[in-house]
Structure formats: C-alpha cells, structure tokens
Amino acid sequence: MAGQLNPNLLLAVPLAPLAGSVIAGLFGTKFLGNKIGRGTSHTVTILGVLIAFIISLQTLMAVMDGARFDGVIYNWMTVAGLKLEIGFLIDSLTAMMMCVVTFVSLMVHIYTIGYMKDDEGYNRFFSYISLFTFSMLMLVMSNNFLQLFFGWEAVGLVSYLLIGFWYTRPTAIFANMKAFLVNRVGDFGFILGIGLLLAYAGSMNYAEVFAKKEELALLSLPGTDWMLLTVACICLFIGAMGKSAQFPLHVWLPDSMEGPTPISALIHAATMVTAGIFMVARMSPLFELSDTALSFVMVIGSITALFMGFLGIIQNDIKRVVAYSTLSQLGYMTVALGASAYSVAVFHLMTHAFFKALLFLAAGSVIIGLHHDQDIRNMGGLRKYMPITWLTSLVGSLALIGTPFFSGFYSKDSIIEAVHSSHIAGAGFANFAVLAGVFVTAFYSFRMYFLVFHGEERFGQAHDAHHAENGNDDHETGHTAGDEPGHHGLAAGEKPHESPLVVTLPLILLAIPSAIIGFFTIGPMLFGEFFKGVIFVGESHLAMEELTKDFHGPLKMAVHALTSAPFWLALAGVASSYYFYLVNPRIPAAIKEKFSAVYVLLDNKYYMDKFNQQVFAGGARMLGGGLWNAGDKGLIDGLIVNGSAKVVAWLSTIVRLLQSGYIYHYAFVMILGVLGFLTYFLPFPFAK
Secondary structure (H helix, E strand, C coil): CCCECCHHHHHHHHHHHHHHHHHHHHHCCHHHCCCCCHHHHHHHHHHHHHHHHHHHHHHHHHHHCCCEEEEEEEEEEEECCEEEEEEEEECHHHHHHHHHHHHHHHHHHHHHHHHCCCCCCHHHHHHHHHHHHHHHHHHHHECEHHHHHHHHHHHHHHHHHHHCCCCCCHHHHHHHHHHHHHHHHHHHHHHHHHHHHHHHHCCCEHHHHHHCHHHHHCCECCCCCCEHHHHHHHHHHHHHHHHCCCCCCCCHHHHHHHCCHHHHHHHHHHCHHHHHHHHHHHCHHHHCCCHHHHHHHHHHHHHHHHHHHHHHHCCCEHHHHHHHHHHHHHHHHHHHHHCCCHHHHHHHHHHHHHHHHHHHHHHHHHHHHCCCCCEHHHCCCHHHCCHHHHHHHHHHHHHHCCCCCCHHHHHHHHHHHHHHHCCCCCHHHHHHHHHHHHHHHHHHHHHHHHHHHCCCCCCCCCCCHHHHCCCCECCCCCCECCCCCCCCCCCCCCCCCCCCHHHHHHHHHHHHHHHHHHHHHHHHHHHCCCCCCCCCCCCCCCHHHHHHHHCCCHHHHHHHHCCCHHHHHHHHHHHHHHHHHHHCCHHHHHHHHHCHHHHHHHHCHHHHHHHHHHHHHHHHHHHHHHHHHHHHHHHHHHHHHHHHHHHHHHHHHHHHCCCCCCHHHHHHHHHHHHHHHHHHHCCCCCCC
C-alpha cells in the first residue's frame, strides 16, 4: 500500500548497528575493562545488523508498493537561513542499497566468527565492522549533502581503522595511511563540488538543489567560460574517483588487502567502494546537464576497467587477484554512468556486491584451509578437500566473467550494450575497453580458479624463494610466502580441510543471489518503473532507450548472448587460462621471458606508486624541508626569535655604556637634559 514510511522505524536501521558497535567497542575492549566476552560482542553486533536488514527488507517491499519518505529527522542548526539537517530520502535506489549493505554486512559478521576466532582484537573488529555499517547506511539514506559528506568521511575513517587493524605491522600502517591520503585528495574535490552547489543553489537539500538545476545550467564559473554544473559535477566525481578507486586514485585499494579478509569483502568489494557509484547515480539530474562531465566519467572508467584488469593477470596473492577484479568492475560501473545508463551501473553494483563478497570470503576460506598461505602457486587440487568453497568460488567466478544466466551476465552485458549505443565523446574507446576487459577478466579469474582448485597439489612443500616475489606477502600473518613453513602454510604431508559451517554458510547464502538475482531483477530495475522518478536521463542520451528496444526478457537475452562477442571473448579467456596453467604451464613462463619489459611494467603497477612516491611524496618532503629551513629555521627562529634577541642584546650593549655607576656622570647628564629642555621650550633671546 502506497504511503509514507515510519521515520522512527527508518531511524532504527542505522542506529541498531551503531548500538552493537558501541556495546562491543566500549564494554568488549580494554577501554572499559573487557566487561563482556566474545560471545556477547558478536551477538549484539550481529543482532543489530540483522534488525537493520529486516527493516531494510520491509522498507524495500513498501517502496515497491509506492511508499516514499523524504523528510527531516533532526534539525541540527540554522545559520543565516541555511538549514543543517539530518534527514532521510527513502526511494527505490536507497531501499535497494540498504538491503545490499545490510545483507552483505550480515554475512560478513557471521563469517567473522570463524575467521577471526583466534585474533586478540576479536571484539574490536566486530565493533569496527558494525560502525562501518552504520556509516554506510547514513550515507545512502541521506537526503542532503551535509549528511552525505558525514557518511562519506565516516566510512573512510572506519576503512582506515580496518585496513590498519593489525596496527603493529608496518605494512598495515603504510597501507591505511596510503588509503587515508589518497582519499583525502578525492574528498577535496568532493567538498569543492558540494561548496559550489551550496553557493549557487543556496541549499544542501537534494530536492531543493535539483529543483534549481535549470538555473544552475545557465551559469558559468566566475572568471571563466566553463559551465558551473560541469565544474561542480567533475568535482563531485573526483570524490567518487577516490572512494570508488578510479584511475589514478586507485592505488590505495590493492594495498588495503593488508586488513583481514572479512573487511575486504565488506568494504573494498561490496559497499564502500560503490559509494561513488551510488552518489553519481543519485546526482543524475545534475550530471545529465553536462556532456563534458559525462565524457570525463566515461573515459576515467574505461581506463580503470581495462588497465586494472591487466594487473590482475600477473598477481599471485589470491586476495590481490580479487582486488584487481574489483577495480576493473568498478570501472565498468563508471563507464555505465558516463553513458547515462545510471540504472545499469546501479544494477551491476548490486549483482557485483554479491559475487565479489562471495569471492573474497571464499578466498578467506582457502586461506584458512591452507593455514594462512595466500600464494596461489602454493595451492592446487583443493576441489576435493574443500568442496563447498570450490563450488561457491566457481559460482562467483562464473558470475564475474558474465556467464549467461548468472547475475553478473545481465548487468555486465547491459553495460557493454549501453556503451555501444552511447554517443558521448569517448564512447569509442570505452566500447573497446569493456569488450577487451571481458577477455582479460575471464583469463585472470579462471587462472586463479584453476591454480587454486585444480591441477597438481602444490601445498605442504618447501617452495622456492621466487614465490616471495610479486607482492605475495602473507598479509594475514606477516610472513612471506615460501618462508618459515613452520609458521604458515601446511606442513609436509598435511592436507587442507573444509572450513567450518560458520564460514561456509555465508558462502552458500551469497552464492544464491550471485547465481539468480540478475535473472529476476533485470526487468523491473532496467526496463520497468523501479527507478522511475529517482534516476533521470536526458532526452538526448539514448543508451537506455536502445537497450529497452532490444530487451525481450531475461531468458531470450541469455540465449541470444550465446552468439555474441562478449560470450566468445569470455570463453576464449577461460580456455586460454585452462591451457596455459593446466595443460601447458611452460607457455606463461615463455611469455614472461619474451615480453619481460611488459611484465616489469605490470609488476610495477605502471609505476604509479613510484611516481606518487617520487613526485607527490617526494615533492611534499622537499616542500616541507624548504618551509622548515626557510620558514621555521630562517624566518621564525633566525629572524624573528633569534633576530629580535640579537637586536635587544645590541641595544643593551649600547645602553650599558651609559650606565657607568658614577654619580657625577649622571648629574652631568641631568644638567644637559635640563639645558636641552630649556633650549627647546623657551624663546631664543635674540629671536627678535
């Protein structure tokens, strides 16, 4: 039944995880003396997220029946007529995001019981992930830029805490600081965009800003001939580039694998990194008025989709392979945004959340089974030892590469078709990038799958030192792959085993939507009225119109895809990886030797990290050193502090010459003073 939603019930969605986080964080840690145990900590946090998920599901059902809510929950302050409020905007986009966030978070919470059972920071970890859930929900439920920015920064803060969860490890500290600094670059652009809209729209409320979009479209940035909306939208998207790890602000995400595996699934695959995609979709009324901004979005997404996929080919750390696939898929979503196919981007966001969380958690299950060895070259033949992990990983991999009938197919194929139909500048390159990315994704995904679950068993052996190359540090233990076998990895003759139910149950529950949700939701989400009145597409942008003409149901779409280029490219990628790594593994070694320059380029991640270290970090050090030498030492200490002291000392030296200590000297000076006084103030006797 259509109508308004209960604001008190909506308020319980973010507050329930927050309450769990506070209880576990305060009473389950040393802060207040460990008053509650592990069981209570994970119970209250899981209960909080479960409550949020149930209410979110009810909200989605109500929204599908026509219910909406856009209102103020709390009026923080009013400054010169500007209202700073906490408010919720609940429509189909928000309700869908609420369900995705809470469901994936719930799976991660349950999974964490098994994965982190031996960790000393068990209660603290549960507190962090519940706090993250609260932050993400505040972001997606906001109806104004103030609350959006609060949630935006809060998820960044919790991400910083989780990446550096093992804070005694230098690599973790480096990784979380890197993530923090790179995201500050993006956030600088983000707040500039918000500031521009506030300055010219006079409000921070979405509805009020959108209502003035036609007026804003006529304005130019003062002192330039640039459209104000173009500049504002590009600034907003720069924020999305940082949060959603788009080139060149992508460099933080692979290093974020330093955190425990559950947070890789929660934050860096399913939810936080999609905040930028959600934000651009929410701002569709503004982006639709600037083809320049859309073109910029499309080109950045294309570069990310293709070139980050190349890096996944050479990775040997199981988590980093999945991390680079996340970067590539985020690029696909961004390309869809640039093609004005916002609903397709959000649709891929949803399907990707399930199968990417599944792949990360499956990777964690493999890591548990191999006693924290993450190098895929030390694996092989795990299919018969870990059947549930194997089967769910296969489902996730098939969804990732866009296999017909799996969820990823419906969203990924729709992106490719939307880009092909787009006439935005840069669409030609984007079309090539997303098509080439299909082969690349299939190749590295099934390279990992075949090396982990098939072929000869390579675990429980002493491995060569070369296995420590290419970023294969064991981030879960701090050891390097191949070193100190007594501390990680299986001992000689030891066999892996399937993970406990608390780990495999979330895998099964995530595998179900990864396989089927695309089939059942593509119709209403892309071609129905699910996003009607929520996402706006201009009349001149025809990508979605072309998609609608060609859609004849999910079944026919999947059958037709069997004769399409993306399907054959994906099949070629799977076949190539099978031949290279199971049939004739000498070929990859020969290619690596033949094209060593290309391998070195990829191994160094296009030298982006070194460039940032030399130019930005090095430049910052030089600037800091210059300011310290010239400003602090030279100006402040040298001139102001020490200089003033020297002037006082010099004056004192001069003055002390007059302080002889003889009374007749002082009397003589007094007489001279009186004479001078009389001479100055009395008339000169011969003046007339």
